[in-house]
Amino acid sequence: DDEKSEVTKAVENANKDEHGKSTLPDGTEITVGDNGNVTITYPDGSKNTIPGDQVIEGKSDADKHEPTVPGGDKVKVDDPNKLTDDEKNAVKDKVDQANPTLPDGTTITVGDDGTTTITYPDGSTNTIPGHDLVTGKTDADKYPLNPGQAVDVVDPNHLTQAEQDQVKEAIRTANPTAPIATITVDAAGNVQVTFADGSTTTLQANLHKHVTEATTGSATKPGAGTNGGQTKGAMATNQTATKQQTQQHLPQTGDQPATWAMLSGLGVAFLGLLGLKKKKRED
Template identity: 35%
Template structure:
């Protein structure tokens, strides 16, 4: 009632005096308790930053308390289990830290966790400068090294490292070229890194070599005749190279004569090649005639090619000619090309035995065995999608075209298989490599692109119902399992 007063004694006991002077007493033990550490301290939350997929523990919990250094010794820090933040995706997350004091009292403090994008926490380092031949294609993934926050090298799914749009360097001309590589991480974040590629001069690409040459007294061969059509590494010398004598050999007497040829390439670079000429008073047939493997040779699968049709012949003056009568042209023993491999470039060697019984050196030739892979162009199909974790049929990722790019159909019994299947464990654009095998056995490979989209579990977070009481939490009975199932279904029935 109005006019009632309350007085409190030293022990906390409260005396209530009413207007009529009657009283009630409340014991101090019912009204007061000793103050706890939680009453004395006020921990403050602060935003912390962590890498994606960081397992949050006591260290991070303490970092999330701004004034942790002002709290008592032996205070511990932990995360409220039921509200543990998800660090699997980047962004700002809410969390709650349990601050437990030495007297076992505690506070629960709301905090913010900033989960960094992979692009912020991973390092992308350009590799040492790579050297390539002009026109050579370079895999951008070979140009950089990706390391995780701990400094360990990681391998990203195929297709994660590509040229940044508009930043692929021109590798058709010599010199140091710069480009930009774009790395797409598993969380979809991206990082660009500049790289340098050295495009070699022709002189750096080719290593020309002299070939044996015999001439007669007083006759100096042309410079291009004494240089082999293939370099020391088996590469065919470019057709637009120019050959000149830097030091012309002295052929005025019988014996060996030394000289030096300058090979000048189309890009202006050059090589100097020492040569030795054998000078005689009379030439044998194999010195009068020089054979070369023809370019652009083709034959249908299962057909044959006469070795005569695989070579060109020049005389000692470098002029095109024909072989003398009774010359025998053969495939070198055990070196006849295998014409059963449709769609392949096969190699062989040709040897000529002349009427004077001398023999040419074996000449290498390359023949393309035409197959169905030459009659069809296999192109990547646009707009291929798959849900995360799903499988992609390689047949659905390619289309058949004519050699000039017009749509057509694959022949019956054509098969497709993955050489490198796209990684569908994470969302984003992924690449794969498909091998197409035609009925005649010829094959071709195609790089394809697949868009991995979120699946239903990515789009849905199931609601968790109230806990079901059970006898043994590690071994539920069938009835208890049925109850839990119903609880989960009821909690999420509105989500269907």
């Protein structure tokens, strides 16, 4: 019925003057048969017939199928005006997946700019513009970031400014050809890299491991190398050295009183012997 109504409107429009007024007499009726034949019945009962093949034609496959543009992200390509064979195949696969009811024998071809033509078995075609299917790659797409050498930090959850600067330098060093504009690092070690074209890449500290907690003894402690920062080993060494020095000085310092006492005792004994000899002579 909808198709018959469309045929009726088409015949009515074909019989209007330049001002849009019908040239058919008032009271004229237009009927459309199942085969598309059109009968025009005038008020006096006379009729005209228009064969169906002059007013209708069968729909082509292209008319019957409205192509679906693939949803989600477009295919990212290096040059939107000159797709590679691999990029064309990627576009073709997406269009094919988005249109699972295409008739058998349908072909899909992708042009250099991504414009895709769907050709049906009857030769009719539908076209999807390339800009609906592809997009140029950004710097972030072209330069996957290497997080670089992991930076040892005292507290991975509270990086100091110096540690944040070390992370920035490690990323720049690991990505020498990337057109990096700016790098920001927060206190938790998360990194956002902004490229020259404005695209961005984020590196989360818990996923990319570009920040690690320093192991015990690997970081210099405050005061190391000063009197207040000696280790137990250093203290033990100093104590040993002091003890050895003390022992070396004993004969010159601490042993002097004992030496004088020994000499005094010998003198007293000598004098006693002299006195004994003198007494024997007198006897």
